[in-house]
Amino acid sequence: MPMQIRIKDVLNSIKNLTNEINEDKVNELIEIILNSNSIFTVGDDFSQLLSTLLTAKLVKLGINSYTIGSVSAPAVEKNDCIISFSNSGESKYVVNTIKIANQKIKPKTVSITSNLNSPLSKNTDMSILIKSTVNRNEVCPDLNFFVLASATFCYVLIDKIYQRTNYNQTVTFGYNYHI
Numbered sequence: 209m210p211m212q213i214r215i216k217d218v219l220n221s222i223k224n225l226t227n228e229i230n231e232d233k234v235n236e237l238i239e240i241i242l243n244s245n246s247i248f249t250v251g252d253d254f255s256q257l258l259s260t261l262l263t264a265k266l267v268k269l270g271i272n273s274y275t276i277g278s279v280s281a282p283a284v285e286k287n288d289c290i291i292s293f294s295n296s297g298e299s300k301y302v303v304n305t306i307k308i309a310n311q312k313i314k315p316k317t318v319s320i321t322s323n324l325n326s327p328l329s330k331n332t333d334m335s336i337l338i339k340s341t342v343n344r345n346e347v348c349p350d351l352n353f354f355v356l357a358s359a360t361f362c363y364v365l366i367d368k369i370y371q372r373t374n375y376n377q378t379v380t381f382g383y384n385y386h387i
Contacts, residue, residue, distance in 0.1 A: 225338065225339070225360065230337070242373070247273040247274070248284050249274075250276040250302055255295065256277075290305070294320075297325075319335045322337065322354050
């Protein structure tokens with residue numbers, strides 16, 4: 209299949225995402241993020257890239273954010289939030305992380321997944337559906353449209369938080385230098 213057709217498939221998958229997103233849930237997620245002491249993200253395999261992406265973008269906005277499993281991440285506490293990513297919603301690492309947190313700490317938990325009937329969704333306080341309309345096994349089994357659509361979702365989520373908080377990008381390093 210020509211490259212141009214596959215790129216159109218990817219773009220159509222992301223375009224169709226706009227029909228699936230529940231704006232009320234997005235606004236609720238923004239409230240959770242802004243009202244939590246810290247945000248923790250978790251994912252496995254390619255979904256770990258998403259969790260790291262979201263963490264990095266939240267940190268840039270001045271929000272305490274950590275990727276679970278990172279050596280610099282502190283312990284999760286009750287007034288924190290864990291945002292989990294899993295296409296299938298069945299990743300043992302991600303599901304077990306949420307289950308343990310729920311049993312021991314009870315933070316707010318959010319899943320971003322393509323399967324609302326998954327063990328992950330059933331164990332989180334809130335789930336956001338990222339539905340891919342393209343069969344990823346059609347041509348290339350490693351082409352993960354969930355990751356592409358979820359990355360797009362994360363960038364738009366960060367933009368909405370940015371607009372809501374009127375974030376100022378001036379950074380100082382203890383001197384009068386601004387970048």
